Amino acid sequence: MAKSESYHTLTGPQKAALLIMGLPEEQATKIFGLLDDEEIREISVVMASLGSISSQQVEQLYLDFVNEITNPGKIVGNYENAERFLAKALPKDRVAGIMEEIRGPAGKTMWDKLGNVNEQVLANYLKNEYPQTVAVILAKIKSDHAARVISLLPRETAMDVIMRLLHTDSVQKEVLDELEQTLRSEFMNNLARQTRRDPHELIAEMFNHMDRATESEFMGELEQRVPESAEKVKSLMFTFDDMIRLDSHGIQVLLSHVDKEMLAMALKGASDTIKELFFKNMSERAGKMMKEDMEALGPVRMKKVDDAQSEIIQIVKQLQDAKEIEIAEGSANDEIVY
Numbered sequence: 001m002a003k004s005e006s007y008h009t010l011t012g013p014q015k016a017a018l019l020i021m022g023l024p025e026e027q028a029t030k031i032f033g034l035l036d037d038e039e040i041r042e043i044s045v046v047m048a049s050l051g052s053i054s055s056q057q058v059e060q061l062y063l064d065f066v067n068e069i070t071n072p073g074k075i076v077g078n079y080e081n082a083e084r085f086l087a088k089a090l091p092k093d094r095v096a097g098i099m100e101e102i103r104g105p106a107g108k109t110m111w112d113k114l115g116n117v118n119e120q121v122l123a124n125y126l127k128n129e130y131p132q133t134v135a136v137i138l139a140k141i142k143s144d145h146a147a148r149v150i151s152l153l154p155r156e157t158a159m160d161v162i163m164r165l166l167h168t169d170s171v172q173k174e175v176l177d178e179l180e181q182t183l184r185s186e187f188m189n190n191l192a193r194q195t196r197r198d199p200h201e202l203i204a205e206m207f208n209h210m211d212r213a214t215e216s217e218f219m220g221e222l223e224q225r226v227p228e229s230a231e232k233v234k235s236l237m238f239t240f241d242d243m244i245r246l247d248s249h250g251i252q253v254l255l256s257h258v259d260k261e262m263l264a265m266a267l268k269g270a271s272d273t274i275k276e277l278f279f280k281n282m283s284e285r286a287g288k289m290m291k292e293d294m295e296a297l298g299p300v301r302m303k304k305v306d307d308a309q310s311e312i313i314q315i316v317k318q319l320q321d322a323k324e325i326e327i328a329e330g331s332a333n334d335e336i337v338y
Contacts, residue, residue, distance in 0.1 A: 010057065017046040018053060018061055034084070037181060114183070115141045123152035131157060135164040136179060200229060204236035208313055211306040238316065238327070240266065240309040243274050246316070250325035251281040257315055262308050264293040269305035 010018070020028045020043065032040055114122065114137065126134045126149065134153075138146040138161065150158050207215045222230040246254065255263070255278070267275050267290070279287040319325045 010061070011046075013042055013046045014050065015061055017043050017050060018058060019065060021047060022058060022062070115145050119145065119148040120152060123149045127153050127157060131160040131164050133179065134161045137183075139165060200232045201236050204233045207233065208237055208239075209310055211303055211310075213302075238313055240270060240313060241274060242327075243277060243316075245328040246277075246325060247328070248281050250319075250327070251277060253319060253325050254312070254316060255281065257319065258312055260290070260293065262311060264290060264297060265300065265304055265308035266312050268294050268297055268300055269302060269309070 020031055023031070035043070126137065129137075134157075138150060141149075150161060153161065207218065210218070219230060219234070222233065243251070263278070267278060279290070282290065316325070316327070320327055
């Protein structure tokens with residue numbers, strides 16, 4: 001870095017490097033012992049390229065540092081700090097178990113972990129890597145998982161990887177160790193952050209399991225306190241009225257998985273539009289029998305209707321996850337025209 005009197009031109013890594021370089025060797029060594037390999041590598045590169053730094057800049061750096069640690073206005077939370085904190089209070093095996101759970105997919109080794117990563121997610125990551133790197137990774141995970149991943153890669157990339165797999169010799173331990181470290185620091189950490197569950201989605205799922213009165217009460221409170229979040233939760237919820245977003249095939253698949261008594265109870269409190277949607281996808285005889293079953297129920301408590309509708313909603317979601325049905329984007333107002 002060119003010599004400059006402007007302290008504000010220093011980057012974070014440059015400040016860290018300067019701070020460590022100004023400490024006695026014994027203390028600097030202790031600090032390096034608390035850093036991970038990637039942090040040490042980054043600071044070492046900066047140290048080698050700092051150039052000339054003015055005494056005014058160094059003095060300002062130390063003044064700012066003292067001010068920061070005596071007036072901690074913010075606390076930085078990350079995986080490394082969490083692990084260090086836990087290590088002071090818990091045994092090593094418990095710390096390792098907790099951090100493994102936080103960081104992402106389970107597994108004793110990095111290759112075990114990759115074997116538990118969704119194939120589409122893994123393929124999306126690997127498609128931007130060198131084919132030789134992809135070949136090494138796929139050679140280390142289970143063949144069935146590797147097969148699913150490679151089938152999702154672009155055709156040209158996949159063939160290049162296959163050719164490299166055919167001619168891959170034993171990989172040096174140093175190369176594997178470096179690759180494993182890269183996967184841990186880049187891919188797995190990013191995966192853990194990306195797959196952190198959206199709280200709005202969690203609340204929407206909880207509301208879907210509540211009876212109508214309780215859900216309406218909570219939603220009303222949510223609308224008053226945080227209207228933006230309430231709207232997002234509503235958009236993520238799937239109610240019985242949203243059945244209108246299923247096409248004829250979806251309704252027919254659902255009918256084959258739902259108990260007739262449960263459906264009769266659910267339709268008892270449904271809108272005319274939803275009733276007609278189901279009757280339209282039944283045979284004339286089945287529709288007539290369903291109407292008779294509904295009439296035979298007589299007056300029923302709304303709680304029983306809500307419970308039946310909630311159970312059917314869960315079946316819809318299971319069928320969607322299994323890709324047996326599709327739920328159209330939109331809301332209950334977006335009716336399908338037959």
